[in-house]
Amino acid sequence: MPGCDRHGEHKAPKNRGLNDYYHFCFDHVQEYNKAWDFFSGMTQSDIEAHIMQAMLWDRPTKRYDPAAAAAMEDELLKKAHEARFFHKRPHDHENQQKARQEHFRSMDDIRPAPEIEAMAIMGLEPPVDLAGIKAKYKELVKKYHPDVNRDDPKAEELLKSINMAYTILKAAFESYEKMMTGRA
Incomplete structure (x- = not known):
């Protein structure tokens, strides 16, 4: 965080991709995580689809024929x-x-x-x-x-x-x- 001189050893995601991170001190990472919303900008149906996919371990499924x-x-x-x-x-x-x-x-x-x-x-x-x-x-x-x-x-x-x-x-x-x- 700007103005913080403590060591930033705690990662916090920059976006939903979870492949790019900020590095904060412990106090600031807690503050950031409280305010961060993974589902921000997603519709209700997008959120439900994401939850369903997570229930299936993000693996593709097929109907049994x-x-x-x-x-x-x-x-x-x-x-x-x-x-x-x-x-x-x-x-x-x-x-x-x-x-x-x-x-x-x-x-x-x-x-x-x-x-x-x-x-x-x-x-x-x-x-x-x-x-x-x-x-x-x-x-x-x-x-x-x-x-x-x-x-x-x-x-x-x-x-x-x-x-x-x-x-x-x-x-x-x-x-x-x-x-x-x-x-x-």
């Missing part, structure tokens, strides 16, 4: 089909569980470890890490969540399988971590 989602190739089911866990119709959720069970029964009742089956359900292949499992889980939950698939009751069953697979893999990694670090 079920038709576009249905048109997208389902990578999880495609991989599972290629691994011969499902019937030839990748989008036939009802037959997926049956086909997976038949596949394992046809192996002379030799079932793979639960972790291997869980990886197949999630469409993962070794090697995997916990971060990769979590990322795939988030992707699948968004895709098969009942709120997104209201017209597909079988999506809920698939989501239950995905949740179980994630729980199995997460528990396996936590058990491994405990073993490697010597924690009980």
Whole structure:
């Protein structure tokens, strides 16, 4: 502030851009901040739009389009089909569980470890890490969540399988971590 000889170590924004600052002493920065209005010069609708954008962490959003989602190739089911866990119709959720069970029964009742089956359900292949499992889980939950698939009751069953697979893999990694670090 003019006439102030104290050190200006406190920043105060010059404008809404928040990339250019004044430097004031503590007393003057408090005075400036009390008088400064971030929304000065904005209309009510501009203010509401800014608040809404801030609620979304200033990230762009898109409306969910079920038709576009249905048109997208389902990578999880495609991989599972290629691994011969499902019937030839990748989008036939009802037959997926049956086909997976038949596949394992046809192996002379030799079932793979639960972790291997869980990886197949999630469409993962070794090697995997916990971060990769979590990322795939988030992707699948968004895709098969009942709120997104209201017209597909079988999506809920698939989501239950995905949740179980994630729980199995997460528990396996936590058990491994405990073993490697010597924690009980």
